[in-house]
Amino acid sequence: MQNRTIAPNIFDAIDFNLTLNPYQHFTLDNGTSVYTIDGGTQEVLHIEFVFYAGNWYEEKNIVAATTNYMLKNGTTTKNAFEVDEHFAYYGAYLNRYCYNETSTISLHSLSKNLPHLLPVIAELITDSIFPNEELAIYKKNQIQQLAINLKKCDFVANRLIDEYVYGFHHPYGKYTSTLDYQAIERDELLAYFKEYYTNGKCIIFIAGKLPSDIEQLMNTYFGSLPLNPNKTFNKEYHLASATTKKQFIINDENGVQGAIRIARKFPTKLHPDYTKAQVLNNVFGGFFGSHLMKNIREDKGYTYGIHSFIQNHIHETAWMISTEAGRDVCEATIEETYKEMDLLNKELISEEELHLVKNFMLGSLLGSLDGPFQIMPRWRNYILNNLDETYFYNSIATIKNITAEELQVLAKKYLNPEDFYELTVI
């Protein structure tokens, strides 16, 4: 019989030799940078065109997101249906996403079909026309979707907590109303498109099984576009955080749960505390074995899940706790959250727990370095933040070497209830 009370020996993740596989880089004739990682077991790839066209640069609310959304809705030679039909016919998935600093066009495709798809993407970047009729449908449907979303306590809470931390006039803190949608004009989209897409700054990331002539292919379709890799941006915003720290809102009289958000400002990736705080965040609320999960879900059963995380923004960030809890236990959930902060302030975490958290983080890092589709997002994040592989190796060294004392110092510095904005939306 097996002695089941004794755990098998483990290979300590601290001893893993974690390496970040490098990318390849080439430059198109017009100076646009292309980063590639070749590999994988399937004949597929993912291309991401990243533009500096997020809401950071818009003068009017929702212009950046609308421009991005409508990139697929018609060019001088193809209407919206024909664009979609073309990508669908080749089994490809074309998506676009708008963030704060950047926005993207993203293509998932079988590698063999690339030559059919790239010319149409070039067309979208240079020749989108934003038809009025398409804009009208978009406005109407977005307004209707907004009405549905505003019924959800989590949606409302996500908008408001960002406003409290950053201020409504900051790109990270603003959100959209029906009036904003109604106010969008086609000309504004066209102007934004010309400046930030057609003549904008673009960086291209490609991961997967690459055709051998990828460099030539990319140069053929994108190398002579009027993109401007040297475009500079100097828009700055000031934070205008809320003065009231605690808010309680009833969004739905009959709601059976409350969305709780607790957040504070936090330095960016460039700050020496950032990686250390990621370790502390894991201990606090970053994974299933965190203090918040163990106490508030696994001991009290107040919620299906509670998480803490540091937002991945470029200019400013926030450290946030997020959960949906039973209506009658919202207050108790907040109280327990502060108790957990307090404990991290007062008590050193045990060596055993620190060891577990380090191993967990390094193990999941190992998993996140598995294959080109996993590695590229990490590189993209570094490149867009002007970081390189030293950041990666320094982060690993920090995780491996950090002590319980250092974590306590950080907790005293950052996990003080009085520094947090606190919001409950029923």
Place this chain on the structure above:
Amino acid sequence: MIQYNSYTLSNGLKLLVHEDASTPMAVVNILYNVGAKDEDANKTGFAHLFEHLMFGGSINIPSYDEPLQRAGGENNAYTTNDLTNYYCILPAQNIETAFWLESDRMLSLAFSKKSLDVQRKVVCEEFKEHYINKPYGDIWHKMRDLAYDVHPYKWMTIGKELSHVENATMDDVKNFFLKFYRPNNAILVVAGNVDTKNIIQLVEKWFGDIPAGEKYSRNIPTEPKQQQAKFLSLKADVPLDALIKTWHIDARLNKGYYAADLITEILGGGNSSRLYQALVKEKQLFANINCFHFGSLEPGLLTIEGKLTKGVSIDAAEKAIEEELIKLSSEKIQQQELIKVKNRTESIITFEDISIMSRANNLALYELLGDASLVNKELERFQEISTEDILAYAQTIFNKNNCSTIHYFSN
């Protein structure tokens, strides 16, 4: 092509090993052949609640999660109407930790009262978060109940009502464990940077002495063929009227299932699909519209679900959907359109196969369906479907006597 080796232990546990030396990780996936369809109609939501309890400590190991995390691993699980699946991914060197943990909870749970008390609450919060506190959150409770008369697909995995979860007892837990969580009712798939010989040895070491249980023979009622249209109208505090319609389709491995899957792509796959183009873009009757099915193993439902543009009457919206269905049931689709939906399907399958987790998961699913090698024949099954098959199947299912409809009105 997903290669694998198979092996069966003397206690009936089925093992499949898929070697992939390109990854540093390993996946351990255990599928138990029990889902919400195996529940008592008065104790629904139990298979899913039980899934939560599987993390509440086993007979020799107080915590499942901590040793796995210490070995650099992560895990999760899900319950469907058909099955319950547990998976973890960890550095391949530490795979024995996963076997130790999984085998101990297959041997016996700790049956902790505290765990049951807490997880009942956690699951109730999950129920509220997804099905009560969300606009339209109850729509699938209503639709399953309407569309099925006797088959246990009548209820959702989360359960019919909160009280079923609240009233679960420790006896229920123990009985459920002994009935379903036996090696001969499970499929173990190991994938990643592993060696089959070594894995067989380790699996024998950890799982070999777990006693087999009584063979579970599933005896759930067959849904009789629907004889007439079913209809329900209701009102709720939502901003837009919604329309949802379902039609019964074939079971997972039948040819009809593959035709139905392609039909959902033709009608609802992306923005160039028929329903989106005709009803959202051209006629502007819907703010959004979707067509999908759940991949059920037994005869499932093909669904069309949409939110209506404010001011549009539900009858006009419904008539427009019916026109599209008549078109699909009376005219053969163009070859070009069939190629499109097959290409999309090929892409989805190829992208899915990138992750070892998904490969392990699929091997377990097809083994449950009777033959793991079917995992490599899926694309062929889709390729065999012709434009005539699509026409014939559309005629078979899009019949008003095979349809259930809910008009979900805004107050």
